[in-house]
Amino acid sequence: xxxxxxxxxxxxxxxxxxxxxxxxxxxxxxxxxxxxxxxxxxxxxxxxxxxxxxxxxxxxxxxxxxxxxxxxxxxxxxxxxxxxxxxxxxxxxxxxxxxxxxxxxxxxxxxxxxxxxxxxxxxxxxxxxxxxxxxxxxxx
Numbered sequence: 320x321x322x323x324x325x326x327x328x329x330x331x332x333x334x335x336x337x338x339x340x341x342x343x344x345x346x347x348x349x350x351x352x353x354x355x356x357x358x359x360x361x362x363x364x365x366x367x368x369x370x371x372x373x374x375x376x377x378x379x380x381x382x383x384x385x386x387x388x389x390x391x392x393x394x395x396x397x398x399x400x401x402x403x404x405x406x407x408x409x410x411x412x413x414x415x416x417x418x419x420x421x422x423x424x425x426x427x428x429x430x431x432x433x434x435x436x437x438x439x440x441x442x443x444x445x446x447x448x449x450x451x452x453x454x455x456x457x458x459x
Contacts, residue, residue, distance in 0.1 A: 346386070346404065348439055352447040356388040357404065363435060366406035373398030391448055401440045407432035 346357035355370075368380045368387035373396055380387040389402070411430040442449040 346437065348441075350441060350448050350450075353391045354388055355391075355402065355441060355448060357386045360386050362409040363406040364409070365432075366404065369403045369405075371401040372396065373400065391443065393446070395443055395446065397443050397445065399440055399442055401438065403436065403438045405434065405436045408435050 345359060346363065347359045349356050349358050355368075364384050366382050366387050368382075368389055370378045370380075370389050372378070378389070380389050382388075387404070410433040412433050414429055414431050417427075
C-alpha cells in the first residue's frame with residue numbers, strides 16, 4: 320500500500336497540471352500616452368473593448384483576432400476612464416439551452432466558446448493617458 324500512494328499522488332498532480340493547459344492566458348493591460356491595449360493574448364478572439372469616458376460617452380473597439388486597441392482622440396477630456404474587455408476563449412462548452420439555436424436548422428451548434436471578461440480603469444491627464452504612477456486625479 321505504501322508504494323501505491325506516492326504513485327497516485329504523482330498521477331493526480333500531473334492530471335491537475337494538465338487541466339490548466341486549455342485555458343486562455345490572462346491578458347495584461349498595456350498603455351502608452353495615446354493608446355490602451357492588452358498583451359498575453361493567447362487563446363482569445365472576437366474581442367470587444369468598451370471605453371466609458373468621464374462624460375458617460377461609451378466607445379467600442381472590436382477585433383476578430385488579436386487585441387483591440389483604443390486610440391485616445393486628440394480632444395479627449397481629462398478624467399477617469401473605465402473599460403470592459405470581453406472575448407471568446409478557445410475553450411468550448413456544450414450548449415445547454417437548445418432554444419438558443421432555435422430556427423437555425425442544420426446550422427445549429429452543439430457547442431459554444433467560453434467567454435472571457437475583465438474590466439479596469441485608467442486616467443487621462445493633460446490630454447494623455449497617464450502612466451500608473453501618475454494616475455491620481457486631483458480635483459481642484
